[in-house]
Amino acid sequence: MTDSTPIRITGTNLRCADVVRAARRGATVDLDDEALKRAGRAYEIARDSGAKRAVYGRTTGVGANRHAVVAPDAVDQHGLRLLRSHAGGSGDPLPDDVVRGALVIRLNQLAAAGSGVHPRLLRALESALREDALPSVHARGAIGTGDLTALAEIALTLAGERPWTGKGLAPVPVSPGDALAFISSNAVTLAESVLAWHELRRLLRASHVITALSYCALRGSPEAFSEAVHTARPHHGSLHCAAEMRRLLRLDDDPPAGRRLQDPFGLRAFPQVHGPALDAGDALERILAIDINAAAENPLIDIDGEQVYHHGQFSTAYLALALDGLRAALHHAAELSAARLSDLVEPDLTGLPPFLAAGPAGSSGIMILEYVAHDALGQLRHAAAPVTLGTAVISRGLEDHASFSTQAARSTASAVSAYRTVLACELIGAVRALRMSGADLPPAPVTDAFAVAAERLPYVAEDHPLSDEIERAEAVIEEFADRSHTS
Template identity: 65%
Template sequence: MTGPDGTAAPGSGAPGPNSLVIDGSTLNCGDVVRVARGGVPVTVSPDAMKAVHLSYETACAASSARPVYGRTTGVGANRDAVVGTSDAETHDLRLLLSHAAGVGEPLDDDVVRAAMLIRLNQLAAAGSGIHPRFVTALETALLGDAVPVVHDGGSIGTGDLSGLAEIALALTGHLRWGRGAVPPIPLAPGDALAFLSSNAITLARAVLAGEELGRLLQAAHTVTALSYCALGGSPEAFAEVVHARRPHPGAVRAAARMRQLLWHEGDLSPGRRIQDPFGLRAFPQVHGPALDSVDQLRRILQIEVNAAAENPLIDVATGGVFHHGQFSTAYAALALDHLRAAVHHVAELSAARLGDLVEPEYTGLAPFLAGGPAGSSGVMILEYVAHDALGRLRHSAGPVTMGTSVISRGVEDHASFTPHAARSTAAAAGNYRTVLACELVAAVRALRLAETAPHGRLLAASFSELDGLLPEIVADHPLGPEVELAAGAIDGLAGPT
């Protein structure tokens, strides 16, 4: 298949068995994570490429018949300024150059790869009217692991204009690549806005942060189960009959996972206390909302990464052009705010269980799980480390959706600040990982000191791996390396999602 310019259409070859086929409608969060990590070949389906060609032809026809924002006009408050359609190398290039602010730190390669994939898939949804060679160039860059330098700043939730301008300028040969490169492509009329009109970078960060939190929340079941064993918890708090009486989905799932980890061969041994501290007893009720929040974020992001949300929308079916507000990402911003708040509550319970683990009244062991002479500090410092991370998480959990802005001479008078929500969510994930790692180090140490390894098949296997990973040192010693080891091991504890 060839395009209108006579060039071969990308995606026309047969995809490999491990490749990801882009069709503009079926990309999911797991796909984004896999490509972000590198090594996954990406190809565009022939049907998607055909749709992109038709969208481009429709945009060209519409631009010759009526005003089209960003194609025959300026942008923002310049929406009424008429521009020619024959000077793309000046008007479209000026638009890209003027929007590439390039402030802030460069984004990590995994975020940029994820953003390029999302933008490629959105363009494959065929609503932008962009020239097909931009799709070819993005596909080629992903196949060759070429990654442009993209900076963090300049986006407020109405389109990642600055960062996407940098990607477009790299594709057209006007800005440098961080690694690799692809042959530069020329601009056609309307290409600049068609490429910029997206929140792909913000969505990439949201996907990566949301999926990391999803793994951490799943792993927290195992960490909590280890603490439960060390603390001699009561099984009554996780009983199916209890959660059937108030069946919030996440809480039901959390309790079921705890039963799966803790109850084996019908063993319902009573706990040491008639009622456990909240860190154990209220775990499903606090953990459940966070699980539900991850699910809700995934549902929203699934729609976003497959959306033809460019303004204006070029509709091939009707030949129409529709100016709209699909650039607003309020759904994602609110979901990210909700998730961070829920994770903060979960992290508080982890820190509370850590406090229980260093208390002899709950474990029957020495204060701070010390194993040396009287006055030894044991894991005392872990509470400081955990509460430092919890404090940082608390700062990042604050809502960003309470702010707004009025810019471009008053024409653009609302913003979701979703990029800030995604950035804060990534920070929250890192800090929650630290809190959970501190609890994990203490739980493993307590089980070792008590010589009571878990008996259940799943939990025993996890404990065995951790027992072989974390050094067994009784005397006081620096704990930082152990926290780092535990933090790296947490993803392996996630189990089923």
Template identity: 60%
Template sequence: MFSVDGRTLRCEDVRQVAEENVAVTVDEAAMRRAADAWRLVTDLSARREIYGRTTGVGANRDLTIDADSSPEHGRRLLRSHAGGAGDLLPSAHVRAMMLIRLNQLAAGGSGAHPRLLTALADALTSGALPRVHATGAIGTGDLTVLAETGLTLAGERPWAMGHLAPIPLDTADALAFMSSNASTLAEAVLACLSLERLLRASHVVTALSYVVLGGSPEAYATAVHAAKPHPGQVWCAAEMRRLLGMAGTTPPPGRRIQDPYGLRAFPQVQGPAVDALAYLRNVLTVEINASAENPMVSLAAGDVYHHAHFHMAYLATALDQARATVHHVAELSAARLGDLVEPSFTDLPAFLADGPPGSSGVMILEYVAHDALASLRQVALPVTLGTAVVSRGVEDHASFSTQAARQARAAADAYRQVLACELVAAVRALHMRPADLVDLPVRDAFDLADATLDRETADRPFSDDLTKAAALLETLADI
């Protein structure tokens, strides 16, 4: 049972509800808050113009809705905005979106009728999912996704899974429900958590490569990182010392006076990614608990405000930074893979081959890694360099946070493949020249990989190994 209160939702809660069968309820105080906001905005709407309730939307903001057409105005808004296109959103994404929208409504700033909160909680608990499309937002409100969801709750669209009895949606509910970036936030939350886990796993994979390559411990020394103490960098170096058993001991020197950048610069490159993901998580935590609807009902002020909380520049720029830093980290993984197949670094056969002359070993892994890295490079390009002018010039800027979130999910998928290639090569190398891992925490990672991956070193297909290695990264993140 998960209780939504509009104030304390965490990114981990979003993933749990998205991926597991969790019963959802709404906190009683949050329901009272939503009911009070609905009564307040209903009263104010009878005495003054309020955008989207007594007026049109967008460039139609100056058009007043006459009393005769007011009852159907909300339905027309939902129908006209339910124009999503492209693929249907995956189930986990839709559940995450519904939970975030429910939590935002529970914050009490929308003025939507409390029955909407109950309906969303019932849908999540019963497993009912609306049929919503992926394409239709530019970072200033997920209007198409939420309009399709609203019409589904009202009984005008079929459910993709399950079913709920239709609920009435009046003029006051339409824009109040649509005025959110819940779908974009859902994708961003799931991408953020995936990237965080992959960054944690990359410490473990890098430590295995370090053992194979006989790395130098000087690059991770406490004194080195105290001299330039960026938080993420300091933490990364400490993680490498922990995994490699350097804490409280004098580690053996490396094979070289200086290692290639893949090992030597790992904290300096991984650190910015860790910091960028931490900032992204903070942005997301604010957004998923925000009263961001336009117009916003303020119970404290007893008033309604028109504003621009729908603009997602914070999220778009945070996602751009996160993807760019992760791309740099993935480049280092591909570089270490190149070191692992080079005899001068490993004292092993070229490409870790084990067979007659001309055997290819893991040669193909470099091609796979650089294919995935090229894909990651494309989705790491910033979305915030473009904009859009829509609705007859009234809405003259866009963040494209939706595209940034979409690309973050793709970045996580590509980065996972790059790391999987390095992991397969490192474990194979440790089989070919066993190292003393007995007293190292990273030994647990090797044991897990050793029990999962194929030990055969003759030339063979690697597709199954790469699939298993990619899945294993989730476990390695906890070592």
């Protein structure tokens, strides 16, 4: 779906949703003239400061070479040498949506006017996004202290020294101080994080619908989602989760009692377990919103005070820790989904045949879905391992900490993919159980959701391969995400 609404780039108000629009929906960008003027002023201050004092990366080397002063007759080529030496990435090319996301984030960061790059580089990024001209960028080479290799490859592509993946632009000159100023950013890691956050937020929304279907199939108790229960312990995520379950099931309208005095944890503790994942997603969004609008380049060119500051804003500990926390919370949510699938194949809980089988004695029904779900859950558990427990000491010992936020972002993308499969297995089980039981569904949104799922998912009574149904169920989950309320 193409989004024709342009994104105004000011350096101050880019949203995560805007990054997704540019990365995946073809939204164009419009660089604010005032932001461009401020970037030009930062360029002038940086240029003049380099003539008066040592400025890291402009008049000196970088890393442990910070005290190596660039000879006056070598300054003109220093920037290109720096870009060439740092464009040493490896691995597969980054996906196009990640590259687009990185370009729009880096453009917006540069528009915040703290880097000191020449304004023509902002115009070049704007043109690249408008023309969908994408550099080829290697995935590997960052540890959470700046996406140096990826951004150096992008800069060299703009300069005409590396190929574009498709259509390209005319080369842009690189000023002597542009190199470090351009690559001193985590824009690529932020793009990967924003896209993973977007996908996960959609799945978390859809999971309310799937759990509501399982609730109906298992004839759950409405007491666990009561407003009185959740206002007594008012965590934001669990409050929202319980409210969404009441909305989907119309539980505020004198619902019938459940089959059991107390349900298994998969239903009874759903708000308490799912809520932290919702809150972790919100916390990540707040961090991303700050970072995609930040002038975090080292050194910072302060145009108001006309000063140059050397600092450690390249560190992405906030981002890495938020991603680690989100994956941990997601793992708990996925465990409950797998638990509900196990409940759905248990006759004591559904009153239906074991494994929801409908064939001769010994038929397996959807038995294999538990294996698939727990395989995906195992992948998610592995991806949930915290990356922030490690560090790196590099550049002759000078750079002695790394957040590994890049790895955290990619682990989060892997976790999201696994969670989608777990939810798909539960969805198949819930829909099959409802079909077999012929239960009357309440006049509520959950009934509409069942109609959508029943239309998309075939009903084959006898044992048969389920691979195609898992793929279809994952597509249905996307529809549920589109139909669900936001938090």
